[in-house]
Amino acid sequence: MNKEPFVTEAQIREIVKTYPTPFHIYDEAAIRRNARELLKAFAWNPGYKEFFAVKATPNPYILQILREEGCGADCSSYTELCLADAAGITGDSIMFSSNETPTGEFTKARELGAYINLDDITHIPFLQAECGIPETICMRYNPGGVYELGNGIMDNPGDAKYGCTKEQLIEAFNTLKGLGVKHFGIHSFLVSNTTAENYYPTLAKTLFTLAVELKEATGVHIAFVNLSGGIGVPYRPEQTAVDIAAVGRGVKEVYDEVLVPAGMGDVSIYTELGRFMLAPYGGLVVRAIHEKHIYKEYIGVDACAVNLMRPAMYGAYHHITVLGKEDEPCDHTYDVVGSLCENNDKFAIDRKLPKIDIGDYLFIHDTGAHGFAMGYNYNGKLKSAELLLRPDGSVKRIRRAETPADYFATLDSEIMKGHY
Numbered sequence: 001m002n003k004e005p006f007v008t009e010a011q012i013r014e015i016v017k018t019y020p021t022p023f024h025i026y027d028e029a030a031i032r033r034n035a036r037e038l039l040k041a042f043a044w045n046p047g048y049k050e051f052f053a054v055k056a057t058p059n060p061y062i063l064q065i066l067r068e069e070g071c072g073a074d075c076s077s078y079t080e081l082c083l084a085d086a087a088g089i090t091g092d093s094i095m096f097s098s099n100e101t102p103t104g105e106f107t108k109a110r111e112l113g114a115y116i117n118l119d120d121i122t123h124i125p126f127l128q129a130e131c132g133i134p135e136t137i138c139m140r141y142n143p144g145g146v147y148e149l150g151n152g153i154m155d156n157p158g159d160a161k162y163g164c165t166k167e168q169l170i171e172a173f174n175t176l177k178g179l180g181v182k183h184f185g186i187h188s189f190l191v192s193n194t195t196a197e198n199y200y201p202t203l204a205k206t207l208f209t210l211a212v213e214l215k216e217a218t219g220v221h222i223a224f225v226n227l228s229g230g231i232g233v234p235y236r237p238e239q240t241a242v243d244i245a246a247v248g249r250g251v252k253e254v255y256d257e258v259l260v261p262a263g264m265g266d267v268s269i270y271t272e273l274g275r276f277m278l279a280p281y282g283g284l285v286v287r288a289i290h291e292k293h294i295y296k297e298y299i300g301v302d303a304c305a306v307n308l309m310r311p312a313m314y315g316a317y318h319h320i321t322v323l324g325k326e327d328e329p330c331d332h333t334y335d336v337v338g339s340l341c342e343n344n345d346k347f348a349i350d351r352k353l354p355k356i357d358i359g360d361y362l363f364i365h366d367t368g369a370h371g372f373a374m375g376y377n378y379n380g381k382l383k384s385a386e387l388l389l390r391p392d393g394s395v396k397r398i399r400r401a402e403t404p405a406d407y408f409a410t411l412d413s414e415i416m417k418g419h420y
């Protein structure tokens, strides 16, 4: 089974003349197409809005593209708020879904006019003391226990640090009402990276039912239900993509079943998708620079876990295409590895691939979300550039690669002077 890269070997050989590997490259046309499909799937809900999870791909050019398609931004830190602002996303197009929020970040969110999504009841006095209570507020729910979907996929909210209990939500809504809050939202994020089409509908049923209960218990106006992120993508070639239109229909069914009869047909649906919006539309392009033959066969490439951490961190699968060898038989077995002094720095283990020669370019698929973003600087390795493949086929650099000067910038400038 195979996955097709959105660039060809010929395109990459042209691009590397200007921008050497490694780099992440994003497919603008596909990002736009997918965003339109999502909005179409939820068009039945007049207030629907997607707040793209900035942490997935924190680049203002990507945020601008999504803004043009009608998306907002979901931020959870000061710098993510700055990125949204720089991309022209402000006011109620920002959702600030933070947790254990550091001092000063609520203030920044309020300055931008963002929705504030409180993780806990104890954050009410914290928010009040820091910058006052806004007229609309969202709160994050944790149902506890284990969360099961019909097909058995589940997660363990009882072990998760996020959100608060139903009893706390009732108490919080009463308190906030007393403090002048007029409109409320509820939010929950229970399963990550699931391609189960019933995840959103199941979560929607949980949250819609809770919304009705909260309205009855406290009399407040529930303005929106935020289904957050979590919709997954097919990282493996044998997986199939989520049918987002079916997901939208599934949520509508539950909406008509639970909210409409309760007289709550004005509730807006919000989402905070990250992975679904970007992951398949980015790739990490690397070059084979070494091969070694010991107890296993290794291909060393010019990138490492600093550029894509998911395999090292979660053992995550990322499909690899050897560019120009798409039609050759996968009759070699390799570990494709980076240069960190860490034995988990492996993009692929025991992967069947065509014979790789030094100088071949490899396309590591599905790095558009939680790819570049999770990068770090271990071993003094530097982060790569990010490139945007425009719909007209041209390439725009949307972030330059780090240089040693960037890496040393936070040190006393005197001590490193003349040493790089």
Ligand SMILES: *Cc1c(COP(=O)(O)O)cnc(C)c1O
Pocket (backbone or CB within 6 Å): 053, 055, 056, 074, 097, 189, 192, 193, 228, 229, 230, 231, 272, 273, 274, 275, 276, 369
């Ligand atoms: C990470 C995160 C998201 C996005 O998650 P995806 O799995 O990328 O869809 C959305 N909301 C919050 C609060 C998050 O922390």
